[in-house]
Structure formats: structure tokens, C-alpha cells
Amino acid sequence: MSDVQRRKYSQEERSTIFDGEFMPHIDSMYNFAFRLTFDEDDAKDLVQDTYMKAFRFINSFEQGTNAKAWLFRILKNSFINDYRKKSKKPATVDYQEVETFYNSDDADYQRTSDLRAESVRDMLGDEISNALNALAVDFRTVIILADLEGFTYEEMAKILDIPIGTVRSRLHRARNLLKDTLKGYAQSMGYATDEEED
Amino acid sequence: MPQTKRRTKQVVMENKEESSPERKLQCNDVSKCFQLLERILDGELVEGGNEMLQEKLDKCQPCFAHFHLEQAIREVLKTKCTKQPVPDKLAESIRQMIQDAR
Numbered sequence: 046m047s048d049v050q051r052r053k054y055s056q057e058e059r060s061t062i063f064d065g066e067f068m069p070h071i072d073s074m075y076n077f078a079f080r081l082t083f084d085e086d087d088a089k090d091l092v093q094d095t096y097m098k099a100f101r102f103i104n105s106f107e108q109g110t111n112a113k114a115w116l117f118r119i120l121k122n123s124f125i126n127d128y129r130k131k132s133k134k135p136a137t138v139d140y141q142e143v144e145t146f147y148n149s150d151d152a153d154y155q156r157t158s159d160l161r162a163e164s165v166r167d168m169l170g171d172e173i174s175n176a177l178n179a180l181a182v183d184f185r186t187v188i189i190l191a192d193l194e195g196f197t198y199e200e201m202a203k204i205l206d207i208p209i210g211t212v213r214s215r216l217h218r219a220r221n222l223l224k225d226t227l228k229g230y231a232q233s234m235g236y237a238t239d240e241e242e243d
Numbered sequence: 244m245p246q247t248k249r250r251t252k253q254v255v256m257e258n259k260e261e262s263s264p265e266r267k268l269q270c271n272d273v274s275k276c277f278q279l280l281e282r283i284l285d286g287e288l289v290e291g292g293n294e295m296l297q298e299k300l301d302k303c304q305p306c307f308a309h310f311h312l313e314q315a316i317r318e319v320l321k322t323k324c325t326k327q328p329v330p331d332k333l334a335e336s337i338r339q340m341i342q343d344a345r
């Protein structure tokens with residue numbers, strides 16, 4: 046994106062796009078920002094910054110295309126450039142490392158095969174939320190985009206600037222890690238897992 | 244498979260019984276099957292996906308269990324992780340910032 050752009054939209058058109066296509070996504074944007082930063086003030090700033098950038102670069106948005114994906118991409122880039130660096134949280138595990146470390150689907154399956162759908166459905170919102178928040182940021186991000194926000198693989202590839210194949214494998218890996226955590230909860234809460242059956 | 248547990252049955256496909264004598268207990272290719280099931284759940288259509296899905300749910304117990312687990316996970320994520328309350332004045336302050344920037 047560049048500051049120097051040809052003027053495509055009139056003042057009035059810009060307002061229409063901003064209010065009609067950008068503002069309706071504020072809830073999803075805030076939820077995404079909060080789950081990236083874990084801090085209400087940072088999330089607020091991140092969403093505000095994103096909307097400011099969206100307004101400044103509105104001429105590079107094609108009216109009628111996917112505004113939500115366009116906004117999410119700006120938010121994700123702002124997070125990486127402005128927030129991730131100054132975050133007080135300990136450095137997250139690089140996903141490449143994790144992807145190499147856990148490289149066997151069969152092993153993943155062995156570990157979580159006894160986690161049951163009913164146990165997952167019976168879990169509390171906080172447990173699900175904590176399990177999601179416990180994932181490294183790159184894994185957390187793909188789950189948020191796919192499962193909370195319903196983006197397609199193709200949209201996710203654009204938002205994250207990665208190939209579709211990487212989206213697919215990262216998502217698969219992320220869900221396996223999530224299941225590990227959920228399985229731990231299920232066992233500690235005494236939910237039924239097949240292992241415990243007599 | 245225990246029969247005494249209370250369970251909520253999820254109706255997705257015609258054959259929704261949790262265990263069935265028709266299903267084999269070992270999956271021939273866990274890795275390939277599960278990735279396929281996950282793509283179908285993610286709405287990424289694969290050619291002949293529905294037929295393959297039906298076949299696996301009918302004939303393979305690990306695939307059946309995996310499909311329902313993955314489906315449950317997607318459901319709870321969607322219903323339990325999207326309710327972060329947005330601060331009252333956020334939308335207003337954004338509109339103000341835009342106003343000032345004009």
C-alpha cells in the first residue's frame with residue numbers, strides 16, 4: 046500500500062464504504078485483536094489503528110469485494126509490525142519448529158483418539174477459550190480465522206500471505222494441538238474418555 | 244463403546260449410531276482419511292466428497308469418531324469463543340478519528 050494513490054472514491058463514497066462495509070465487522074475485529082493481544086487496551090488500539098489504516102488506504106479497496114478479509118489482513122499486519130515486537134509476553138514458539146517437531150499424524154491420532162465429541166460439547170466456554178489461547182500465535186490465528194470467523198482456505202491464504210497448502214497443514218496441526226489440550230482438560234475434569242472406561 | 248453413558252446425539256448424517264457392526268474398527272489410512280474429513284468439514288469441497296464421507300461414516304469407526312469430534316470442536320469454538328464484549332465507545336471513537344482525519 047502507498048500513501049500516494051489516485052483518488053478513486055469521492056468523499057461521500059468513502060463514507061458509504063466505511064460505514065456500510067467496514068464498520069459492521071467491528072465485533073469480529075475486536076475479538077480477533079483481543080485473542081492476539083490478550084489485553085483490552087491493546088486490542089482497542091489495534092482495532093482503531095486498523096480502521097485508521099483502512100480509511101487512509103480506502104482507495105486500494107475494491108468496493109463489493111470481501112471487506113472483512115481485507116480488514117483482517119490489515120489487522121494481522123499491524124499486529125505483527127506494531128504489537129508483536131513490543132509484547133511483554135514471552136516469545137512464542139516458532140510454528141516451523143513445531144511443525145517439524147510433531148510430524149506424525151498417526152502419533153497425533155494415538156494421543157487424542159480417546160477424546161470424545163460429547164466431552165468436548167460438555168466443556169465450559171472458559172475451557173475452550175483457554176485451550177485456544179494456549180496455542181502459539183500462528184496456530185491460534187488460523188483457528189480464529191477458520192472456525193470463529195468462517196474464512197475459506199483461500200481467504201486465509203490472502204490474509205496471512207502464505208500458500209493454501211500451508212494454511213491447510215497449519216490448521217490441521219493447530220487442531221491437533223488444541224485436541225491435546227482439550228484431552229488434558231477432559232481427563233482432569235473427569236469427563237469420559239475411552240481410556241477411563243471399564 | 245459404553246452403552247450406559249448419557250449422550251447428546253448429533254444428527255448430521257443418516258447413520259448416526261455411535262457404534263455399528265457395519266463399521267470396521269481399524270482405519271486403513273488414518274492420516275489420509277482424517278485430512279479428507281477435515282477438508283470436508285471446513286467446507287473445502289473435494290470431488291466426490293459427499294460420497295466418500297458417507298462411505299467412511301458408514302464403514303469405518305475411527306473415521307466416524309474423528310468426524311464427530313472434529314465437528315464438535317468447530318461448533319464449540321464458534322459458539323463459545325466469539326462473544327468477547329466490544330468496549331462501548333470503540334465504534335464511536337473510530338468514527339470520531341475518521342471525522343478528524345478528513
Ligand SMILES: [Zn+2]
Nearest residue numbers: 270276303306
Ligand atoms: Zn477410516
